[in-house]
Amino acid sequence: MKKFIYLLLILVFSLLSCSKEAASESRKSVEKQPVPVKTDLKEAVKALEKKEENPAEPKKEKTEDEKLKEANESISDSFRQHGRGSVLKPSDKLNNNEMTHGRYKINEPDYDMPPRPIEFKSLKKVYTYFRLKEKLPQEVVEALNGSLVTMVGAVMPFEKIPEDGKFSTFWLSNPAIVMKGCVFCNPPTMGDIVYAYKDAGEIPFEFEREKLFKQVLLVSVTGRFFFGPDTINGQTFLNSILVKKIEILN
Secondary structure: OHHHHHHHHHHHHHHHHHHHHHHHHHHHHHHHOOOOOOHHHHHHHHHHHHHHHOOOOOOOOOOHHHHHHHHHHHHHHHHHHHOOOOOOOOOOOOOHHHHOOOOOOOOOOOOOOOOEEOOHHHHHHHHHHHHHHOOOOHHHHHHHOOOEEEEEEEEEOOOOOOOOOEEOEEEEEOHHHHHHOOOOOOOOOOOOEEEEEOOOOOOOEEOOHHHHHHOOOEEEEEEEEEEEEEEEOOEEEEEEEEEEEEEEOO
């Protein structure tokens, strides 16, 4: 009996010894095994290295002719979609403070001096200031209100385009607005349009009617520039120009 117990103890100790050795070998195996790197990280690094080796070519800028072609297609689509009786209206509405913010001194134009050129990007800055402060920048108004200026823009209908193509008024518009898509679905702000008009009794503006439905008609106008806002025939605008001279550019 004693001999049997002795043999049993030897067997138990042998099993425990083998178990410890196996555990030790397992730990060593784990320590030696490299930590796997995620495949997606490897691929990302490779893609980045490849991009640095072969940088993408800069996007080719469109020519003025290409831009004008796109603008013509856009304006043609706008009238086709909404009809020839469509009228351009600004997207924004002025509050009471903005409508009654005050009136300013009007300069007398000096016709012996060349007119001041004005660009729409400058008017956009004035417009942004006006919407934030609910008033116009005084130094700009004092310099320009009533002064003789020259501007280039696109002709857009203030009222329904007449059958004979003779206008008493029109919107002198930022040509860039038609590049943004349909001008009737996505109308411009008051910073992108100027109310262009003539004195009563003067010869009206005359444009080739069909041209207005098919392309962006660009004009250069010279006249007296005024700050508003004002409302005529239900249309409110911030800037206007009393046109003395107009030249069709295309």
